[in-house]
Amino acid sequence: METFQALLARKLAEALAAADLPPTGSVTPATDARFGDYQSNAALVLAKQRGENPAAVAEKILAHLKVGEWCEAPTIAGAGFINFTLRTEIVAARTADLLQDERLGVEKVAPPKRIVIDFGSPNVAKPMHVGHIRSTVLGDALARIASFLGHDVVRDNHIGDWGTQFGMVIYGWKNLLERAALERDPIAELVRIYKGANDRATADPAVREACRQELVKLQAGDAENFGIWKECVALSLREFEAAYKILDVHYDIQRGESFYNDRLADVVERLLKSGLAEISEGAVCVFFRDIPELADKPCITRKRDGGYNYATTDIATVDYRIQDLKADTVWIVTGAPQQLHFRQIFEIARREGYTADFRHITHGSILGDDRKLMKTRSGDNVALRDVLDEAVVRARKIVDEKNPELPDSERGDVAKIIGIGAVKYADLSQYRMTDYIFSWDRMLSFQGNTAPYLQNAYVRIRSIFRKAGEEFVPAKTLTLTAPEEKNLATRLCQFGEVVPTVLNDFRPNILANYLYELANSFHAFYEACPVLKSEEPSRSSRLALCELSARVLAKGLDLLGIKVPEKM
RNA sequence: GCGCUCAUAGCUCAGCCGGAUAGAGCAUCGGAUUUCUAAUCCGACGGUCGGAGGUUCGAGUCCUCCUGGGCGCGCCA
Numbered sequence: 001m002e003t004f005q006a007l008l009a010r011k012l013a014e015a016l017a018a019a020d021l022p023p024t025g026s027v028t029p030a031t032d033a034r035f036g037d038y039q040s041n042a043a044l045v046l047a048k049q050r051g052e053n054p055a056a057v058a059e060k061i062l063a064h065l066k067v068g069e070w071c072e073a074p075t076i077a078g079a080g081f082i083n084f085t086l087r088t089e090i091v092a093a094r095t096a097d098l099l100q101d102e103r104l105g106v107e108k109v110a111p112p113k114r115i116v117i118d119f120g121s122p123n124v125a126k127p128m129h130v131g132h133i134r135s136t137v138l139g140d141a142l143a144r145i146a147s148f149l150g151h152d153v154v155r156d157n158h159i160g161d162w163g164t165q166f167g168m169v170i171y172g173w174k175n176l177l178e179r180a181a182l183e184r185d186p187i188a189e190l191v192r193i194y195k196g197a198n199d200r201a202t203a204d205p206a207v208r209e210a211c212r213q214e215l216v217k218l219q220a221g222d223a224e225n226f227g228i229w230k231e232c233v234a235l236s237l238r239e240f241e242a243a244y245k246i247l248d249v250h251y252d253i254q255r256g257e258s259f260y261n262d263r264l265a266d267v268v269e270r271l272l273k274s275g276l277a278e279i280s281e282g283a284v285c286v287f288f289r290d291i292p293e294l295a296d297k298p299c300i301t302r303k304r305d306g307g308y309n310y311a312t313t314d315i316a317t318v319d320y321r322i323q324d325l326k327a328d329t330v331w332i333v334t335g336a337p338q339q340l341h342f343r344q345i346f347e348i349a350r351r352e353g354y355t356a357d358f359r360h361i362t363h364g365s366i367l368g369d370d371r372k373l374m375k376t377r378s379g380d381n382v383a384l385r386d387v388l389d390e391a392v393v394r395a396r397k398i399v400d401e402k403n404p405e406l407p408d409s410e411r412g413d414v415a416k417i418i419g420i421g422a423v424k425y426a427d428l429s430q431y432r433m434t435d436y437i438f439s440w441d442r443m444l445s446f447q448g449n450t451a452p453y454l455q456n457a458y459v460r461i462r463s464i465f466r467k468a469g470e471e472f473v474p475a476k477t478l479t480l481t482a483p484e485e486k487n488l489a490t491r492l493c494q495f496g497e498v499v500p501t502v503l504n505d506f507r508p509n510i511l512a513n514y515l516y517e518l519a520n521s522f523h524a525f526y527e528a529c530p531v532l533k534s535e536e537p538s539r540s541s542r543l544a545l546c547e548l549s550a551r552v553l554a555k556g557l558d559l560l561g562i563k564v565p566e567k568m
Numbered sequence: 569g570c571g572c573u574c575a576u577a578g579c580u581c582a583g584c585c586g587g588a589u590a591g592a593g594c595a596u597c598g599g600a601u602u603u604c605u606a607a608u609c610c611g612a613c614g615g616u617c618g619g620a621g622g623u624u625c626g627a628g629u630c631c632u633c634c635u636g637g638g639c640g641c642g643c644c645a
Contacts, residue, residue: 031588041587048625078588079626123645163645257645283643293571296641303643310645337639339572364574365638372638402607430581433573435638441594442580446607448593449581456607464604504584513582516592520609527600527609546604568607 001097001105003496004070005029008038008084011067018064021046021057027084029494035077036085037490043080054080088486092478092541095489099474099548104555105496108150116154116321117143119333120249123160124236124256125169125190128243129381130374130438131335134363137424138432139333140249141508141560142361148559149500154252154325158317159240161233161256163310165194167215171207172197173228174214186235219307233258246388246420248561260316264308267316268301276351277301286348299344314345322356329357331506336362336433361506364435366427374438388420394440395419398452399568406567414565418444418452421562425451428560429512449516451562454553457519458564461550464531464543472547475540484525488545491521495552499559508560515556522549 002010009027016023025042043058050057058076065074065082072085098105119139122128139155147153172193181189201208218225233256244250268284271277277286282304288294301312321327332342342360349358368374374382396415399406406414426443429450430436446452465472480486491514498514531542554564 026585028585028587035588039588044587044625054625081588160645165644281642285642296570298642300642305643307643309643313645335639336573338645340640341645343572362573398607403605431583434581435574437580439580445594450593452607453593456605460605460608467604501584507584509582510584513592516582520592523608524610526604527606530603532604568605 001101001103001107001496003105003107004086004094004493005038005497007070008040008067011065011070012040012042012061012082015061015064015066016042019060021061022049024049029497030083033487035081036072036075036083038084038086040082040084041080043076043082047080058082086490088480091486091489091493092480094493095480095548096474096476096478096544098492098495099544099551103496104548104552105493106148106499107496109500110150112150112152113328114152114154114326115146115329115331116156116325116327117146117331117333118156118158118317119143119331120251121158121160121334122236122240123165125165125187125194125232126236127187127191127381128240128384130366130384130387131381132384133387133423134366134427134432135333135335136247136249137427137561138361138363138506138508139331140247141428142331142333142503142506144559144561145499145502145508145511149503154327155250156321157240157251157254157256159237159254159256161236162258162261162313164215166218166229166232167211167213168194168197168201169232170214170218170225170228171201171211173232182235187239190232190235243384243388246416247424248420248563255317255320257310257313260313260320263316263319264312267312267319268308271301271315271348274352276348286344288344288347291347294340294344294347297340297344299341299348311341311345314341315348318345318349318354318358322354327356329359331359331361333361333363336364338362359506361432363432367435367437369437369439371437387423390440391419391423391444392416393419394444395422398444403568410567414568417563417565418455418568421451421455421557424560424562425454425512428508429516431509432507449512451557452568454515454519454557455562455564455568457522458550458553458557459566459568460526461522461546461553462566464546468532468543472543474547475537475544477537478541478544479537480541481538482525482529484521484528485542485545488518488521488525488549491518492545492548492552495556499556511556511559515553515560518549518552518556522553 005027012027013023025040025045027038027040030036030039043054043061047054047057055076058080062074067074070090071087075083077083117139120136122132143153143155169190176193176196197211201211214225218229272284277284283300284302285298285300287298299311300309302308321330339360339362346358366374376382392415395418396411399411399414422443443450444452446456480489498511502508502511529542531546534542557564
């Protein structure tokens, strides 16, 4: 189903061709209701190119513009904008069509791409903390959206399951482990023995050496150490799964760093052989002498001691994703600090001849009230589990207070949907690069751009249908009389325009903002237009608007990984 | 030192490819409810878009410089 925006852009292009003008300019939603529904700057752009009067160019375009079927007569305004106002009957007809459309007006992309999305990437033997929310939630939302648009998406959890920290963990396991504690709370115990080993190593060089030896043994394939490592990984995976279940996040594959271990030597040999890498101060390095910003920042792919580091792993990961997974494009969702690293990795990939589209999708941090990285009072990372638990507890309190009639059995589920939704939405509704300040009160508020506000719009609609009782048969034709009705209907028609734009710059907040405006339009409609008590044909028409609003809200939130309750 | 990134209302944030008089929410003040969830809606107040130049018919958006914050820069990941 062609969106109004696409249709008007096509009509504009036809008019330009007919007027013997080059195809240019764009059609965008109007910046203000005064200007109608859509606007085009084509005349301005052309006037600039040709040194002509914008208004005159606009007149010329208008003379060839054939949109009478769809719009009121286009007008020229301001510096030379062409304004389009959709005919109400057209909006009504499209709204009715959307009710028959499972995709709610969102067209699939052609051709689809195979996209490997790398997000989340927690570390083994460490607890997941607030810092993991952004990458996980953002990556999941992008995966959902790309998938819905028809792309072939592979969600890959690049788990940090290999590295020097295992020297400490294994030493701690052998010398400090308490089995009972491990069974009670595995990750807490792993953290405890890691810290214990680290403290000892700091104080005693002999322990530091012992830790190093444990690491060497692990890397050499020592059976005992390998067994301990495997158990740590298994314990951590169980912990991750629990978090993913609560967050409703799913992965297609989990290729941890260790997956690439046996490919690292070949990677380095290949880089040396091709001349991309050279030996410098005993280490194998790739230099970027022709790129000014990177000229003094080499990438080390093998340390002087023969060990490999994460750059090597990531180069091997590129190989795997392109050659084995056949990715057309790879999206890596991590915090901004890793920008330099991935710039280097992508540059190496390019030099090796890979033509795939590599994107490093960065995001900012979650801050506390003090505008510094969110930490506990004692300075530790805030555990993800604690955040999620508290979200549900707080949501439960609100539900208890606001809706005491709700059966006790339902409140727990509703609290989960609201609490987890609030945490996710707080993240996704903001531009991903912004460092944002974590605030329970704001994210759980029913006012403003929050998950509960959107969920409430959906719940109000469900309430209407429960009260209506009868089975809903969508109206074949809608009658949009009140301005709130047309406004709501027009917005509903824009869902298909908004969803694809999210991927232009990987900004789920564009979708979030749209949903917020949609919910706001719905609430305004709800206030102004009684549904069940109105006369036909308004009644069926308004029920249809309600139904479509509910579907778009639910689908839009689903694309963000957020659920909606039936009551709240 | 080099690089990345951010700076918009008292506070928290939008503002994708440059477009018309820069928008929300909170807070403050004022309205709306015999009515489908008032968990809402409508309105008022509030801005040298960090600063200075530049490109452009047009700059919060692009370029240069400066200031301030965050982060990163050969053997951690």
